[in-house]
Amino acid sequence: MLTRRDLRRCQALVAGLPLPQPFSVPALVDAIAARRGRPIHVRTLPPGSGVSVCGAWIRLATADVVYVEEKTSRVHREHIVLHEIGHLLCDHSGAGGGAHPLARVLPDLSPELIERLLTRTGYTTEEEQEAELVASLIRTAAQARATWTTTGALREFETALGLRGTWE
Numbered sequence: 476m477l478t479r480r481d482l483r484r485c486q487a488l489v490a491g492l493p494l495p496q497p498f499s500v501p502a503l504v505d506a507i508a509a510r511r512g513r514p515i516h517v518r519t520l521p522p523g524s525g526v527s528v529c530g531a532w533i534r535l536a537t538a539d540v541v542y543v544e545e546k547t548s549r550v551h552r553e554h555i556v557l558h559e560i561g562h563l564l565c566d567h568s569g570a571g572g573g574a575h576p577l578a579r580v581l582p583d584l585s586p587e588l589i590e591r592l593l594t595r596t597g598y599t600t601e602e603e604q605e606a607e608l609v610a611s612l613i614r615t616a617a618q619a620r621a622t623w624t625t626t627g628a629l630r631e632f633e634t635a636l637g638l639r640g641t642w643e
């Protein structure tokens with residue numbers, strides 16, 4: 476179970492993200508990559524791979540790769556990307572144990588990469604919950620900002636607080 480402390484840490488993490496405007500998942504991925512100084516590649520899982528995961532994050536020496544299931548809706552794909560980005564931002568390492576299912580189906584994997592994959596499987600329940608939480612917090616933050624700027628809610632709020640005069 477996630478604690479209050481975990482929640483606050485995730486909230487702080489998302490609050491510190493360079494949320495692009497207008498928001499889009501690819502733009503956010505680019506912004507995070509630029510800030511980390513490491514490219515993040517989003518790729519689709521090889522078709523017919525039979526891999527029973529819908530997404531995966533693989534850390535390479537000089538870049539990060541997020542794999543996402545191809546045959547699903549755009550919304551679900553974006554959610555998978557945000558979930559994997561959640562693992563990346565929280566720097567989850569997984570509990571280890573067992574070969575990563577992707578190792579079987581990605582033919583261009585170097586032995587070094589496969590070694591990394593082997594050690595990066597089996598996230599704990601807490602890590603999964605945390606990644607999921609970060610994904611939904613990003614969504615919420617992006618939606619809140621979009622609503623405030625497009626509907627004039629910010630303006631109304633400021634007026635209500637007396638920060639704006641009615642003559643404006």
Ligand SMILES: [Zn+2]
Nearest residue numbers: 558598603606
């Ligand atoms: Zn996960």
